[in-house]
Amino acid sequence: xxxxxLVPIIHMSADLGxxxxxxxxxxxxxxxxxxxxxxxxxxxxxxxxxxEFFDCLEAEGVKIYQDGLIADGEMxxxxxxxxxxxxxxxxxxxxxxxxxxxxxxxxEDLPLVKKEYDSLNRIVRSRSxxxxxxxxxxxxxxxxxxxxxxxxxxxRRINETLSDGETGILFIGAYHNVLPKxxxxxxxxxxxxxxxxxxxxNLLSNPARDERRxxxxxxxxxxxxxxx
Numbered sequence: 007x008x009x010x011x012l013v014p015i016i017h018m019s020a021d022l023g024x025x026x027x028x029x030x031x032x033x034x035x036x037x038x039x040x041x042x043x044x045x046x047x048x049x050x051x052x053x054x055x056x057x058e059f060f061d062c063l064e065a066e067g068v069k070i071y072q073d074g075l076i077a078d079g080e081m082x083x084x085x086x087x088x089x090x091x092x093x094x095x096x097x098x099x100x101x102x103x104x105x106x107x108x109x110x111x112x113x114e115d116l117p118l119v120k121k122e123y124d125s126l127n128r129i130v131r132s133r134s135x136x137x138x139x140x141x142x143x144x145x146x147x148x149x150x151x152x153x154x155x156x157x158x159x160x161x162r163r164i165n166e167t168l169s170d171g172e173t174g175i176l177f178i179g180a181y182h183n184v185l186p187k188x189x190x191x192x193x194x195x196x197x198x199x200x201x202x203x204x205x206x207x208n209l210l211s212n213p214a215r216d217e218r219r220x221x222x223x224x225x226x227x228x229x230x231x232x233x234x
Contacts, residue, residue: 008192009173010164013056014180014203015073015096016049016227045210051228052198053095059197059231060099060175065106069174071113071164072100073182078112086110096177103175111167111174115159122152153182161187168192180204197231 075082086104089097104110160176161184168174170191178184180203185194206223209215 008168008170009195010168010188010192011173011175011195011197012185012200013175013177013197014200015177016052016180016203016207048224048227050095053099055228055230056197057095057099057102060103063103065103065108067172068103068108069111069168069172070100070103070108071111071160071174071176071178072096073113073178074119075110075113076116076119078110082110082112100177108175111163113160113163113176114156118152118156118159122149122156157182157184157187160184164192165189180207195233197233198227202226 075085077085083104086097086100090101100108100110160178160182164174164176164184165188176184180200185200188194202223206220206227209220209223
């Protein structure tokens with residue numbers, strides 16, 4: 007039996023590279039500064055709870071799979087180190103696991119990741135409402151196909167590289183759908199429930215959100231990890 011911990015990702019600004027400032031501005035405009043700052047604090051505490059869980063995990067021989075990771079080896083280590091320098095909690099956790107003798111595995115296909123990044127970049131960099139609408143429509147047409155292709159690739163990589171008796175950790179965006187791509191002999195442990203993370207993110211962008219439910223989900227995000 008193979009074992010896989012699944013960690014749904016909520017991105018911090020440090021994870022977004024050159025897109026960070028534009029997305030920050032859009033978040034403040036859409037949600038208001040106070041609400042946006044509250045969300046950012048929730049995300050930071052979410053990652054703190056994940057870090058506390060993995061601090062207690064015996065990591066020797068564990069294989070690390072990361073959303074967007076297009077290389078392993080020396081180049082993969084440079085990607086992780088750059089993420090840590092930028093202040094990414096996600097990459098700080100990975101760095102800590104690597105220091106405990108975990109290993110990094112190339113998770114994604116570069117052309118597919120680049121294609122999606124370029125599409126998103128065109129949206130956030132658009133200077134007029136017309137060009138933004140056009141870029142958004144183009145991305146919507148590509149989004150489902152790109153995400154499926156990426157999920158297919160990630161599923162194959164895990165199946166090909168995680169051997170019987172081994173443990174892996176997959177850090178993956180909540181809107182990915184990798185689980186159906188994995189064979190039944192992999193025991194999946196959701197460190198945080200994928201559906202709850204998706205619900206939180208959907209409510210975040212919904213002006214008519216149920217505030218009581220949103221608060222419940224925010225409390226779940228920052229609570230200690232429990233796999234029971």
